[in-house]
Amino acid sequence: MSLGIGVFAFPSALYKIGYVSGISLILFVAYITNMSQILFIRITEEINLKSYEEIVEHVLGKFGSFYLGISMCLCCLLLNAAHLNVVSHLLYEIIL
Numbered sequence: 001m002s003l004g005i006g007v008f009a010f011p012s013a014l015y016k017i018g019y020v021s022g023i024s025l026i027l028f029v030a031y032i033t034n035m036s037q038i039l040f041i042r043i044t045e046e047i048n049l050k051s052y053e054e055i056v057e058h059v060l061g062k063f064g065s066f067y068l069g070i071s072m073c074l075c076c077l078l079l080n081a082a083h084l085n086v087v088s089h090l091l092y093e094i095i096l
Contacts, residue, residue: 009086
């Protein structure tokens with residue numbers, strides 16, 4: 001399991017928006033995430049598809065499958081760039 005940049009930003013964000021609203025937002029996002037996973041499992045059982053890519057291709061066609069591949073590559077690239085940016089700023093502050 002890896003840790004993302006959210007680990008570095010989480011305490012600051014929670015402090016800025018307040019503990020009550022921050023915890024409420026976390027619980028809301030957790031609920032939405034759980035419901036989307038349940039929906040995904042139900043869909044895979046109904047149409048007998050085993051992966052997210054197969055479902056996207058079934059629903060959106062070949063273009064959707066292509067778009068999913070591009071968006072996943074961009075997401076990985078941009079998240080890695082953001083992670084390097086945060087870590088480099090943290091290391092810079094620690095070293096100097």
